[in-house]
Amino acid sequence: MQKVWAVLFGVVLALCFGLFVAAYFIPGWWLPHLANEGNWGKDVDNLFYFILWATTFFFVLTEVILVYAMFKFAGEPGRKASYTHGNHKLEIAWTIVPAAILLVIAFSQVQAWEKIKYQSRAPLPDQIIEVSARQFEWRMRYPTVKTRDDLVSNWKGDPTKANKLADRWGYDYLADFDDLHIGNEVHTWKGAQTRIYLKTRDVLHSFFLPNMRLKQDAVPGKTIPVWFQPTEANGEFKDGKWVYDKDEGGKEKVWELACAELCGWGHYKMQGHLYVHKDKASYEAWLQHALEKQNVRTREKK
């Protein structure tokens, strides 16, 4: 009768395990679609799966031993437990083996982390955007094609200079006059090294692109460069309109931008969208279109 407790533990733990396995197969219950597979997005996912396998192994190992012991050694009147205070060799074994595995996990991630966050590793950008967060929206600033070429594209031969100019545009509002200002829309194109100059005007926010596995807090008083390279497009700008691509299931590839750091009552409302154009031409068509709309409105006001 005592053994029923082992069964209870076994069933509950097995159900938890089962839910994890099932989640992998249920659409929408697992990692969102990865859109920078060709870049470090793949590193993040690979590391996730590596840790998932390692932890699953230890989960199954320890829980099976526990449930088995609960079953096998359930109390019987009159029996005496085995008398031991421990085992030196076992202690050494179960210290050294997990230590080795943990060290492997620790060192296997250093490179990916450097690639994602170390500013010295920031790749030379093809596309630069300034994102300024405030309660409760994202304000984007895009350079015109000419500004971008002047600052970055024409200096590809001199990366130090290109970086410096891009940084001045991003940090110091250089070339403020003809930039495009728009809310809650991140536009870039497939294959473009995209650099975001992330700021906030008020409280903390966090720039979260689930499909790019990218997250960075925006900190008052700081400008933080972050970068990603989409290796897949989710639509194009056609006939003055954005048209989404469809995924295998026939659903539109809507990729979202979310705020991941509590920023007040409207935290949940800081929704934006990520538009990865199929090529540079589509992006520039959109930019032209958006600039025209912006500038017409400015003129009308006068």
Add this chain to the structure above:
Amino acid sequence: MSDSHTQDVGAHHGHTELGFIRKYIFSEDHKIIGIQFLFSGLIFLFLGGALALGVRIQLAWPNKDIPVLSNLFPHSWGHKMAPEFYTMLFSMHATVMIFFVIIPWLTGAFGNFLIPLMIGARDMAFPKLNMLSYWFMWPAFIILLASFFVDGGAAGAGWTSYPLLASINLAAPNSGMGQVLWLTSLLFVGISSMMGSVNYITTIINLRATGMTLNRMPLSVWAMFITAILQAMALPVLTVALILQLLDKTINTTFFLPPGGAPFGNWHTGPGGGQPLLWQHLFWFYSHPAVYIMILPAMGMVSDIIATFCRKPLFGYKPMVYSMVGIAGLGFIVWGHHMFQSGMDPRLGTGFMLATIMIALPSAVKTFNWLGTTWGANIQYTTAMLNALAFVSMFVIGGLSGIFMAATPVDVYFHDTYFIVAHIHYVLFMSSIFGIFAAIYFWFPKMFGRLMSERLGKIHFVLTFVFANCTFFPMHIIGIGGHPRRYADPTLYKFLEPLQGLNVFMTVCAILLGLTQLIFVVNFFLSLVWGKKADRNPWHSNSLEWSAPSPPPHGNFETEPVVYRGPYEYGHPDHNEDYLPQFDPSTVGRGTPVHAH
């Protein structure tokens, strides 16, 4: 506890009989103070639980009409939960559970009750300070409860209270008076904890009974000792942080306001000269060790309970102690893992990552030693034991899920999603609270002289075990799906749509989990009055508290106890009984009594 002091102990130790107020209200008796912490924690557990249910209800049915409940919300909110009310709910839920339930229960209730009894002392080293440490909680209680009724409501900037959201009064409707009271309330909690920890450290070092060497202390005492040291070293930093934010909010200092300031609507803060990240460093320098403050005592108590009901010596006593020391030591250099995405220099992240990954090691060693204890045991499935085993099995999940967030690149994605919410609840609910339940069932007879009902206890355990897993385990899944935490309405997002069904499921289970706790309350209070009378040692356990009467009188022991051996001599082959208490003078397994001091 009405009958807890019927024994006439005055004669033994020269105590004069005290009046009701000195005995039960402004008591200097560590046992009464412990029980006071236990009762106030129980009240706040239900407040914190109710706040959590509010959170869950909003997440399952955001902005929907809910029968009865919707009508409770004012007309001005459109009979729906206002989002700033929602931010208040989760902020205060965490605050209440961490600072008013788990820490006071583990250190205040059990630290107080167990330390003198387990080391054979008559009371704490500083009984008056001990009394003050409880009564300094009361300003905290009152201020915290009052903050629900001030203009704008209680604090809503998260239990982490990051500036500028928390530090600028206009940044949120509830960042005004509510936040000021939050800071003040926590200052009192801090003072209370500090008094407690100083007392515990002194008591454990100085007041051990004859023969109670450090290596004969039960793991509960070791855990409380290490926890007290952690608290004493980390708390000053939190206190400083709280005071700095309080100054920012009240006399417009700018410790956390960056140069240039920030605009809020038509109002501008004016220039600052501070750093918002400074708060995060100070806060987590305390609050990461606080995570261990909230788990180490439970680990210690669970170790004692598991050994008792395995009827077998604890496997690897010294590795267990060393691993707790290791957790505490490493615990001071891992705080930066809360800040991987905060804008802190990513090179620091690499260092914090290494320390964080390695802290999994002592936790693993502890788990293996618990498993080693059950191997070859003769397990008695009491309610206390079931809760202790639940602690072990759930701590494995909570420990392993932490590794995902410790890995910096994976944390880029998982940071501030529901995965971390799952992780913290597997550590703090599924581990600490199961540990606390185990401890309550186990030491209840010593506290009150009566046994809790095993039948009700087992019903409570099974339902809690099932519903808690149903409530918290799916959080891992929605976390993997990218569900951000602290969202008042996740349904706005396309990528969260498939996860909404799980949100509803978790809410239903959370409500059932909450209702289940009523069984515990019924059991607790009925057993207090009608429970079966307990003798001195109802579980046939080994440590010193079981040599005292149940409940122990003021002064604890009739004669000063002498300790002859370690606390885990179960199933000794040369002894007829399957337990051999520390205070048993028989020659079996006996070392010479050594003087502790």
